[in-house]
Amino acid sequence: MDDLLEAPTNTFIRIAEVWVPEGDRLVLATGTYDGLEGFGAASARATFAKGEGLPGKAWAEARPIVLRTLDDSTFHRAKAAAASGLTAAVAIPVFAEDVLLAILVVLFADAAHVGAIEVWEDSANSLVLSDGYYGTAEEFERVSKATTFGHGQGLPGGVWASETPILMRDLGASYGFLRSESAGKAGLKTGLGLPIPTPGDKIYVLTLLSAPGTPIAHRFEIWDARAERVGPEKKALRIDGLCEREGFLAPKENPPLDALSVTAWQGPIGRVLGSGLPHVQVGGAGLPAGYTQMVALPIHHENGLAYVVAWYL
């Protein structure tokens, strides 16, 4: 593990952006560009109406959207993307009941990376793949397209049934019987599944599947912010986490009295708690030792902010 950290591997995700509604258009709130400031400049100049471009499409259709190539007509910043070597993108809408709070856009570079981002939706009482980006994990992509998950089954079905983000280790050995073999072969090891609530009746589950060589992130965290769990004060407990440096980040006691907690506006996670918006950050205060970037995504239920999921690079 140490070797791996000494020679920082290229990560799958290169850029993360937060778009927020201002009047009837989406404008860029923050972005992390990690050397691809050219694209950042293009983004700063852009705004999108509902239905326009990738962020606008995610808003209009009220669902997560994956673009497998960026020369798609949907993607307005294609030139800048090509210049920066970006090849694919995903847009995740953040709704609080009917209200759009933000769109998180994540862009990927270099299709040679192994890793997958998938969107699952419900159909006839099971979850089917609606969209996905798989890098070079083609066999795994083929298997995924032919797979459905029932309530509680596998990572997507587990997220669906429990309405909770779930972090799975060692997908090759554990990712449900249907895909474990091909996940193992593709080198996919860690899986993060998140419910993506939208105003309609449709269920969406987003999964990020990461391989050690080209990880989606080096650290994942799940924070529970539901009032049913933490009480009326705005705060969150870290209920699970995995870090290549620190290892296991989840509470060890049962009941989990030792769970780490943060309150609103305390550090980057606290900032998400306070604002209810996604947060992306490069450098600066509050990042765990050894990390330079983070993306944190809030998940809102009908009773308010429920979870914050964060990944660090």
Add this chain to the structure above:
Amino acid sequence: MSWIDVGALDEIPLRGARVVKTRSGCVAIFRTAEDELFATSNTCAHKGGPLAEGMVHGRNITCPLHNWVYSLETGEAQGADNGRIPTYPVKTEGGRILLDGDAVAARAA
């Protein structure tokens, strides 16, 4: 106290009751939904209804004859009715029901 084994816990259904006949009158043993045991006189203070035939709800018993409700803990009649029935110490040990024979005898004396 003199604990007397009066039978197996299983013999009384949850939210049910059974009677123990003693020389100083019938004692009703109640078992609540939460598996607590109570013992009281079996005789309603109103018109002598057999309380073990009543309905157990929460920690109360309703008399089968005219719906007087008693607290099983204190023996006090609830609501508008005034009256009290004797209560006796009872406990379980290893699935057996033990009733305090001294208390039953003393109350009758």
Add this chain to the structure above:
Amino acid sequence: MQKLVVIGAGMASGRMLEHLLDAAPDAFEVTLFNAEPRGNYNRIMLSPVLSGEKTFEEIVTHDDVWYAANSVITRFGESVTAIDTARKIVRSEKGETPYDKLVIATGSAPFIIPLPGHNLPGVVAYRDLEDTNAMIEASARPGAHAVIIGGGLLGLEAAAGLRLRGMEVTVLHISGHLMERQLDETAGYLLQKDLEKRGIRVITRANTKSIEGSGKVERVLLDDGTELKADIVCMAAGIRPAVALGHAAGLDMGRAIKVDAQMRTSDPDIFAVGECVEFAGNLFGLVAPLYDQAKVLAKTLLDEDDTFVVRELSTKLKVTGCDLFSAGDFAEGPTREDIVFRDPARGIYKRLVIEEDRLIGAVMYGDTADSNWFFGLIKDGTDVEEMRETLIFGPAFQGGGGAAADPLAAVAALPADAEICGCNGVCKGDILKAVEGGAHSLETVRAQTKASASCGTCAGLVEQVLAVSLGDSFEMPTAKPICACCDLTHEDVRVLIKTKELKSQPAVWQELGWKTPNGCHVCRPAVNFYLLADWPLEYRDDPQSRLVNERNHANIQKDGTYSVMPRMWGGMTTPDELIAIAEAARKYDAAVKVTGGQRIDLLGIKKEDLPAIWADLNDAGMVSGHAYTKGLRTVKTCVGSDWCRFGTQDSTGLGIKLEKRLWGSWTPHKVKLGVSGCPRNCAEATCKDVGIICVDSGYQVGVAGAAGMDVKETERLVDVASEEEAIEWTVAFVQLYREHAKYLDRPYKWVAKVGLDWVKDVLADESRRKSLVERFDLSQTVYQKDPWAERAAPAEARKFQPLADFTQEAAE
């Protein structure tokens, strides 16, 4: 340096070594034996490993590096076979090891139920990494089935983990609700609902008969004939302390190795810690007390003073997304008070148990935010008298006024497609649309959607939907709730039981926001009836929710004796029956009375004699007359065309047919029928709940008569030509009454509420009439059984005797 030998590298001995080596790294030379081929790991975290949410590496507490750094000599994978206390050595596979001090930490072994087939490959326990890996391996096959025996903490965690791995999972649990040692009925119900949402099948009251398969496990059979496919069977039925070594060494034993408060066994140089010890009559299964023991034992070994005390425990199920908490004691002991809070919309249930102004127990489901605070109050024995009123709302409300439970919560929780008006098929969403369109009163909603326009039973619910959507601007008429336990009327509860498909008492209490743990003598019999009438196959009649007469199947009299009345079909009897009745009356010293319902009542029977007199009457071919039930009582007849010169039809024969069809069914209140052979009406049919008058052209079916507190003539329901039709209409009417009436409303009261026209409309629709008859007959397959025969059997008869009888014993 003293030699310390430790047998068992589990969580308790691991924690003990940490304390010991921290405090005095050089006090002992430590040798650690472990039967498992590895060191100490966090065993309670095996569940997330099973589900794939953790890896084994993440739950290792002490790795090789730690043991080496602390100079612990490890003997892993090597079982200790004996302790020689005289020579102070332990014997193992590789020879003898001497000790100065010995710690037994052998933990516990899973309890394997000795069912036929328990030795088959594929039957595993759930205790260590090997078991976990066996289950992971089994889950790797597409379509594989798992059966978990035991719905306690471990069993449910295994079920959730295997489901997450994609298996088809069934949990078999012997008791009435899941985790009955930690949860009450309602929390168990919510947990089951939560697990079922994950695709896990849960069968409670399941008696496993055998495990079968050729060469490996293939299926599990239950007593009731259910057969379940199984590629793996996990026995999670509990644990037993692993104490063979201590026993063989001659240590003082109870159910486990007895220790004092310093963790010392009966041998001064041998100590025990963890699940293999018994202290002051207690065994230990949860981790918190083991850690306390570990701390005490470390001190004892270093000759320092410390004392182990048994503390309150709390439980948390490790299933992602299941929030439940249980602590303290909500089971035994007198002088207690409950505080219950339910939020059906959010699936929240909280119950606190208070005794002498102290919180002694808490159960929470769905909202565990304040669990630590409550647990603290329990542990500290804090006086809660001052905050009792707002206690359940948690620390944030103390000093602030608590929010009251919302009486509209049950209706607010209904989804848009929930049917509110069954007569006209109107859903909640339709009503909401009408409200948005400007309909702001019951009348306008009724005019626009037809909701409550037919029988009107749902009017209260429609008003609640209006109140939920209009808020304060809608003034709710004050409807009378069933009792103080809830905010809903009988009609509301009936409709909601159907709409929300509530099939058990805990489901009703929770989903409809009951304020008491399990109702009272007013609401519980009503709810019991509604459930059995609507779900004859799913719900089982609960005798403890019936008043005395229906529970004992006899009428209690003012002196506590009972009356017994055999059925006389259509009022017909025989000399042999009369002789049997006369003999029974003499044998049990009964008063004999001929009743108005054309049968014979035997009065003054003692409770303990009931099973015997029933058996006698059964032997003569008679069954219970149900003279005590809210159900069919009698069908009074005249002699009809067989004998009477005026008779137009066989009224006696029709009466007997009706009685044989209807007997045994439970109804909202008692039901009495009459069949008269001609309009002279000798059977007084025109004041019955259903009264049939035979005429030349056929049968006049009248309903809703009364001759009790009120006297009322029947109203004509229909005229039919054939006997079959008369029976069909009668059965359909009774079933409609069973499905719609308020508990304790006789038919005439119910018909007055819903209107005879509505009843006629429903029954005139042939397909509805026939399906009512079908549902009635389905219910009869369950309930048309002679209660006497069931209770005259020895095991049941015993329940009618006193539990104990000390009146014959000599005084002390």
